[in-house]
Amino acid sequence: MKFVIIGGGPAGVEAATHAARMGAEVVLIERDIVGGAANLWDCIPSKAMISTGAVLALTKRAEKMGLMPITAQIDLDSLKSRVSSITGRLAASKMALLKSQGVTIINGVGRMVSPTRIQVEAEDGIREIESDAVLLSTGSRPRIPDWAVVDGQRILSTRDAYPPPVIPEHLIVVGSGVTGVEFVHMFRSFGSKVSLIVSRQQVLPAKDPEVAAALEADFLESGVKLYKGARAIGLKQDVDGVSIECDDQRVISGSHVLFAIGSIPNSDSLGLDAAGVYVDRSGHIPVDHHCVTNLRNIYAAGDISGKLPLASVASMQGRKVAEHALGLDSRTHRHLDYEKAASAIFTEPEIADVGLAEAEAFALGRKIRVTKVPFAANARALIDGDSRGFVKIVSDPATGVVLGGSIVGHNAAELISVIALAVTAHLKVNDIVESVMVHPALAEALADAAE
Ligand SMILES: Cc1cc2nc3c(=O)[nH]c(=O)nc-3n(C[C@H](O)[C@H](O)[C@H](O)COP(=O)(O)OP(=O)(O)OC[C@H]3O[C@@H](n4cnc5c(N)ncnc54)[C@H](O)[C@@H]3O)c2cc1C
Numbered sequence: 281m282k283f284v285i286i287g288g289g290p291a292g293v294e295a296a297t298h299a300a301r302m303g304a305e306v307v308l309i310e311r312d313i314v315g316g317a318a319n320l321w322d323c324i325p326s327k328a329m330i331s332t333g334a335v336l337a338l339t340k341r342a343e344k345m346g347l348m349p350i351t352a353q354i355d356l357d358s359l360k361s362r363v364s365s366i367t368g369r370l371a372a373s374k375m376a377l378l379k380s381q382g383v384t385i386i387n388g389v390g391r392m393v394s395p396t397r398i399q400v401e402a403e404d405g406i407r408e409i410e411s412d413a414v415l416l417s418t419g420s421r422p423r424i425p426d427w428a429v430v431d432g433q434r435i436l437s438t439r440d441a442y443p444p445p446v447i448p449e450h451l452i453v454v455g456s457g458v459t460g461v462e463f464v465h466m467f468r469s470f471g472s473k474v475s476l477i478v479s480r481q482q483v484l485p486a487k488d489p490e491v492a493a494a495l496e497a498d499f500l501e502s503g504v505k506l507y508k509g510a511r512a513i514g515l516k517q518d519v520d521g522v523s524i525e526c527d528d529q530r531v532i533s534g535s536h537v538l539f540a541i542g543s544i545p546n547s548d549s550l551g552l553d554a555a556g557v558y559v560d561r562s563g564h565i566p567v568d569h570h571c572v573t574n575l576r577n578i579y580a581a582g583d584i585s586g587k588l589p590l591a592s593v594a595s596m597q598g599r600k601v602a603e604h605a606l607g608l609d610s611r612t613h614r615h616l617d618y619e620k621a622a623s624a625i626f627t628e629p630e631i632a633d634v635g636l637a638e639a640e641a642f643a644l645g646r647k648i649r650v651t652k653v654p655f656a657a658n659a660r661a662l663i664d665g666d667s668r669g670f671v672k673i674v675s676d677p678a679t680g681v682v683l684g685g686s687i688v689g690h691n692a693a694e695l696i697s698v699i700a701l702a703v704t705a706h707l708k709v710n711d712i713v714e715s716v717m718v719h720p721a722l723a724e725a726l727a728d729a730a731e
Pocket residue numbers: 286287288289290291292309310311312313314315316317318319320322323324326327388389390391417418419420438459543546549550581582583584588589590591592593594
């Protein structure tokens with residue numbers, strides 16, 4: 281079975297290694313970086329920068345931890361090499377894994393020329409490959425408004441900011457989705473003044489309002505300016521900085537601007553017309569629950585599939601695609617349930633959630649039991665000097681089955697795994713209550729919330 285994959289991000293790499301392990305002859309075509317451009321040029325560098333900011337924030341809390349004051353300053357060159365060494369190591373380990381599984385990696389640009397033929401443009405020329413099954417996993421790139429030209433100096437896309445040439449004195453972030461709020465947090469922790477343009481009345485419009493409110497309160501307390509109900513529609517630049525014009529006539533001036541207004545799927549120039557693959561108006565390729573497109577032998581996974589755009593989801597889709605392409609889906613195969621994917625927002629405090637949200641349950645008219653415990657009384661939170669936030673667990677009042685949960689607070693991204701496992705395995709709140717947790721640990725708040 282010959283399996284050709286265009287795009288070597290989390291979706292493509294996982295599909296490739298999994299299919300090769302199961303005996304397929306796999307060819308992976310990647311034009312930029314094995315490991316994925318959205319993953320290694322956005323997701324990972326943003327988390328690396330946030331982690332550096334967290335250490336900086338920790339030094340500011342030194343006195344509260346019983347230490348003499350500590351001062352730390354950003355070293356842009358060393359920060360840059362830190363980020364590239366992390367992404368370099370991840371890319372190298374993915375390459376090594378693929379090679380060890382016998383995957384043929386082609387560094388080039390792939391496009392479909394028919395439902396079964398793929399053209400590859402590489403440095404050594406153009407060639408065509410015939411395939412039994414094809415995976416389109418070409419990811420996405422940052423969206424830039426048509427009224428702005430990114431210069432990588434003062435006008436930045438996310439990919440210009442790991443780190444930018446200088447730490448902005450006053451950064452204007454346009455867009456208050458997950459990316460926007462992570463950038464607000466990143467640059468406030470580096471000492472920049474930050475203004476956030478929020479097109480709706482709440483940051484993180486898709487999240488639980490209580491969670492969003494906790495983050496907004498923290499932003500405001502640290503001096504972040506929120507411009508709510510404002511849509512950016514224009515940009516002016518002069519020698520000192522930039523001004524963003526909003527549709528409500530407000531003009532926000534700063535030293536730099538960063539666009540965090542979502543992503544565009546990399547489906548143009550993929551030869552979808554030639555192959556007869558259906559693409560929707562947003563450029564995503566619709567798929568069924570096996571990630572099959574409108575053509576039986578062509579799959580789409582990752583950001584291009586228009587499902588939940590997370591690296592974790594892309595990898596799981598890749599795994600499911602490999603199983604289906606090799607005919608193994610009928611064995612102990614579980615469909616990917618997007619509703620049960622855990623996700624986190626790496627702000628401070630961190631925000632993480634999984635499964636059914638309280639607001640969503642109310643909107644559906646579904647009876648739920650919600651239990652909530654703050655970290656304020658948790659011994660580990662007090663020891664670590666950060667007792668902000670809470671754990672909220674949503675369960676079925678009749679059966680006690682855990683349906684979802686959200687956590688705001690230190691290490692929320694790690695802690696949510698317990699609730700994610702409970703949701704996937706249909707565990708009951710009592711299963712959490714009766715697990716003997718480590719003491720003193722933040723996880724004890726999970727057992728308290730489940731009580
Ligand atoms: C700022 C930011 C932060 C994020 N943080 C997180 C996070 O914390 N956690 C999380 O789970 N997700 C995060 N994400 C989302 C995550 O990065 C993406 O969902 C994930 O990388 C998608 O994987 P993918 O395989 O679809 O695409 P990609 O990772 O983009 O990989 C696709 C690959 O296809 C290649 N390609 C494109 N066209 C062609 C072609 N014609 N021929 C050959 N190769 C081609 C590209 O070069 C790219 O390497 C973040 C995204 C952004 C923008």
